[in-house]
Every structure is written in C-alpha cells, then in structure tokens.
Amino acid sequence: MANTTLLTILISSLVFIVFIVSSLAIYYFSTRKNLKGQREHFRRLHQDLHVGQKVIFSNGFYGTVKKVGDEKVDIGISHGTIVTVSRFAISEIVDDKK
Secondary structure: OHHHHHHHHHHHHHHHHHHHHHHHHHHHHHHHHHHHHHHHHHHHHHHHOOOOOEEEEOOOOEEEEEEEOOOEEEEEEEOOEEEEEEHHHEEEEEOOOO
16 A cells, blocks of 8 residues: 555656656747847847937837947937937837838
C-alpha cells in the first residue's frame, strides 16, 4: 500500500513538472517572436529619424524633431519650447498621410 502511494505521488509530481516546463516553453517561443518584431521596429525607427518628422514619445507627448544626435534628440513640443530627450524615448514616427 505504501509503495503505491509513493508511486502515485512520484507520477503526479512528474506530470506537474512536465506541465510547468511545457508552459514555460510555450511562453518563451510566443514572446520571442513578438520581441523580434519590436526590436526590428525600433531599429528602423532610429535609422529613419530625421529633422522635421513628427514623433510620439512613449509617455504620449507629441513633438517635432529639431535636431538628431547620437544618443539625444531635440524635440519641439510647443511654440518656442524645445526639450532634449533620449532617442530611445521615441516610440513612433507619426505619418501625417493617414
């Protein structure tokens, strides 16, 4: 009787471990594809960034690019108001044609 109880516990533990490992594998492969797409989006965004473009920051502010540096970008957010931000704070280039 004790052997069957131990065997049942062992089998249920193995099933639980297999379930956890398979769940983690599914999560890893599904997020990996999304991360690859995001990485490509931001790579293109930073390559295409130039003066005069309208952009959106990750916090929702809109502005126009005034100067592009290696790590920093000057953005006009209002008449006469220019802020210097990290180029990585820019989440999207606004297309006025839409």
